[in-house]
Amino acid sequence: MAALPRRIIKETQRLMQEPVPGISAIPDESNARYFHVIVTGPEDSPFEGGLFKLELFLPEDYPMSAPKVRFITKIYHPNIDRLGRICLDILKDKWSPALQIRTVLLSIQALLSAPNPDDPLANDVAELWKVNESEAIRNAKEWTRRYAMDT
Amino acid sequence: MSSNVERVKEEIEALEAIFMEDISISYNGQDLPETVKMTIFPSTANDIDKQYVCVTFEAMLPEMYPDIPPIVKLKNPRGLDDSILNSLYDAIKDKCFEFSSQPVIYELIELIRENLTECNLPTCQCAVCLYGFCDGDVFTKTQCFHYFHSFCLAKHLLTTEKHYSEEQDKLPAWQKSTKAFQAACPVCREAINCDVDDLKSAPPPKDLESAQNFSVTSELKMLQCKMQELFSYQKSRGGIIDIEEEENKLLLITNSSDDSSPDVDPGPSLEQVDENNPKSSIDRKFKSDFRKTSR
Incomplete structure (x- = not known):
């Protein structure tokens, strides 16, 4: 395997030394491009109190291409589908090499605070979010309580 | 009081005569000068290509100015990190103290310009590789005053252009964009125009070579x-x-279509x-x- 780019090493060190509150990202033992991530559900969102596991992979030409990120813990959110895939512009056409692992994860955390049912990835969830928001929020809370707790 | 008003008027007139259209003054309801604003560059004999840093100086003049010093803010710093900004603020404070009860705006502008001239090398990091700029590194300043190693910026431009044409190829003819590829600054997404061929011949940044290796702790x-x-x-x-x-x-x-089976x-x-x-x-x-x- 090719040597790890310096930028990835630098980002990893900074993630360990100055972690972002509510977010932890640590590299896998056998593959330093694969990160195990935990994002805590933001306060005053239906995901509050949840610990969501994600996986993040830095492709060969990172930071020229966006990291690949996916939820591993089940989550009820209009912009996250059943497979945990995330609909977020900075992971697609709005990627910039000035973004980093930490800024990507912060954006994902912000997406939890601001679901956008008008740009859905999980159609059934988005539909309910639009026609009956309070029920959708109840579902999101229920899924958080059921699937995303630590003890 | 009136002598203060006179002194401020004289100072503003002098500033406008010296800096002409570079300086902007705003007035309050009583037609008295309220704020003085000017974007300051290092002195490089007006060679804009050699100006790598800049900052916008804004001084609010309190009613009792110059008996009371102006309230100074440094906005939109480019190529300057926080430690340089903080030391600039300290120097401004000292200068105001030294010139207490006297007009001080011209002195402050010159003080900032001197400091910028001294540190006319971007002290920030390259947002692409996250390493700083060493002596001998080839770097590029965008029109929006953001800095990148030429090597890093070339990589960004080549990749985004490739992604753009790949996306265009996927689209049916009627959906294809008629616009040519437009490069954007990685930091602020402003449109930038650079000569990629020139940039890509630059050597990789020096700091990268001395970076330490990663180990599992x-x-x-x-x-x-x-x-x-x-x-x-x-x-x-x-x-x-x-x-x-x-x-x-x-x-x-x-x-x-069978919903009855529990298995x-x-x-x-x-x-x-x-x-x-x-x-x-x-x-x-x-x-x-x-x-x-x-x-």
């Missing part, structure tokens, strides 16, 4: 264990997405309604998983 190992524990716990509660299972569910939507998951459908639970069947599936694991 015991702290990291401990964190990995904690993550594994959380994963196992959530898995035991059915909280982990099973990609294979989810993909099969999606396949079943089109193939199965087969019929997949999600908006029409299906349970008597107790008016939610889609996928929710029922999660509920039964939950009952199984919590027993």
Whole structure:
């Protein structure tokens, strides 16, 4: 395997030394491009109190291409589908090499605070979010309580 | 009081005569000068290509100025890191103290300009490789005053252009953009125009070579264990997405219309309604998983 780019090493060190509150990202033992991530559900969102596991992979030409990120813990959110895939512009056409692992994860955390049912990835969830928001929020809370707790 | 007004008027007139259109003055309701604003560059004999830093100086003049010093703000710093800005603020404070009760704006502008001239090398990091600029590094200043190693910026430009043309190739003819590829600054997304061929011949940044290697620490190992524990716990509660299972569910939507068998998951459908639970069947599936694991 090719040597790890310096930028990835630098980002990893900074993630360990100055972690972002509510977010932890640590590299896998056998593959330093694969990160195990935990994002805590933001306060005053239906995901509050949840610990969501994600996986993040830095492709060969990172930071020229966006990291690949996916939820591993089940989550009820209009912009996250059943497979945990995330609909977020900075992971697609709005990627910039000035973004980093930490800024990507912060954006994902912000997406939890601001679901956008008008740009859905999980159609059934988005539909309910639009026609009956309070029920959708109840579902999101229920899924958080059921699937995303630590003890 | 009136002598203060006179002194301020004289000072403003002098500033306008010296800096002409570079300086802007705003006035309050009584037609008295309120704020003085000017973007300051290092002195490079007006060679704009050699100006690598800049800052916008804004001085609010209190009613009692110059008996009371102006309130100075430094805005939109470019190529300057926080430590330089902080030392600039300290120098401004000292200068105001030295010139207490005297007009001080011209002195402040010149003080900032001198400082910028001294540190006319971007002290920030290259946002692409996250390393600084060493003596001898070839770097580029964008029109928006952001800095990149030419080597790093070339990589960005080549990749985004490649991605753009790949996306265009995928589109049907009528959806293709008529616009040519427009490069954007990685930091602020402003349009930038650079000569890629020139940039890509630059050597890689020097700091990269001296960076230290990565090693797995015991702290990291401990964190990995904690993550594994959380994963196992959530898995035991059915909280982990099973990609294979989810993909099969999606396949079943089109193939199965049988909702009665308890063993087969019929997949999600908006029409299906349970008597107790008016939610889609996928929710029922999660509920039964939950009952199984919590027993």
